[in-house]
Amino acid sequence: MTPDPRPDGDASPADDASPTSDQPQHPRRSIRSFVLRAGRMGSGQVKAMETLGPLYVLPYKPERLDVAQAFGRQAPTVLEIGFGMGHATAQIAAARPQDDFIGIEVHTPGVGALLQRIQERGLTNLRLIQHDAVEVLRDMIAPDSLAGIHVYFPDPWHKKKHNKRRLIQAPFVKELSSRLAPGGYLHCATDWQPYAEQMLEVLGAEPTLQNTASGYAERPDWRPLTKFENRGIKLGHGVWDLVFTKR
Ligand SMILES: C[S@@+](CC[C@H](N)C(=O)[O-])C[C@H]1O[C@@H](n2cnc3c(N)ncnc32)[C@H](O)[C@@H]1O
Secondary structure (H helix, E strand, O other): OOOOOOOOOOOOHHHOOOOOOOOOOOOOOOOOOOOOOOOOOOHHHHHHHHHOHHHHEOOOOOOOOOHHHHHOOOOOEEEEEOOOOOHHHHHHHHHOOOOEEEEEOOOHHHHHHHHHHHHHHOOOOEEEEOOOHHHHHHHHOOOOOEEEEEEEOOOOOOOHHHHHHOOOOHHHHHHHHHHEEEEEEEEEEEOOHHHHHHHHHHHHHOOOEEEOOOOOEOOOOOOOOOHHHHHHHHOOOOOEEEEEEEO
């Protein structure tokens, strides 16, 4: 992972990965959806990174991940993008032991915190990747392979000039859908109405996806409130869930 030394600023052309002859010939990256904040690590998180990291954190590699080998079994696999501190991730993995979960997050304290939860709950069906989810999806996840994708409260990038940094945009949604197995689901949630409207428009326009509701969906019972969501609710925000399936 390459640390981003910039403050929360506008994306610039320098953010794009422009291939040169001695670099991998990947398409230009279209979204820079995160800013790496220098979060303080608690001592428990530091220890978890040291002792549990080697067991549960899969290194980013620009090659397909052998998911069955990573979990030691074959099971439906669900990918989560941007798990934050991992409260909801751990709860969902505990409630669905028949499924395997891969959580992606760039923020180190969040990775440390979720490792602690993995140990506290004795979870065997959760692995983490600390890297840009756009690259993980593109390089490590095979087409037609996932049972589900969770994108809960992605950074809303409120300012108009920053809207281009939102994850849920047409090209990335097409790529997300390409990694779902037929019948697999894409579940997004946000507490920012303009982003909810963008999600509904973009997901609705992706021909390989089908809405499971007429518009926004009910929050499924198994999705617990996330930390970010709780904060939004206290600020009086609404919450919008969207659940689409791959045709
Ligand atoms: C607003 S927070 C929400 C966290 C959590 N899902 C929740 O609801 O509490 C969004 C998270 O997504 C992460 N994130 C944003 N873009 C990402 C990317 N491209 N790859 C991995 N993580 C990303 C951020 O670091 C941040 O922790």
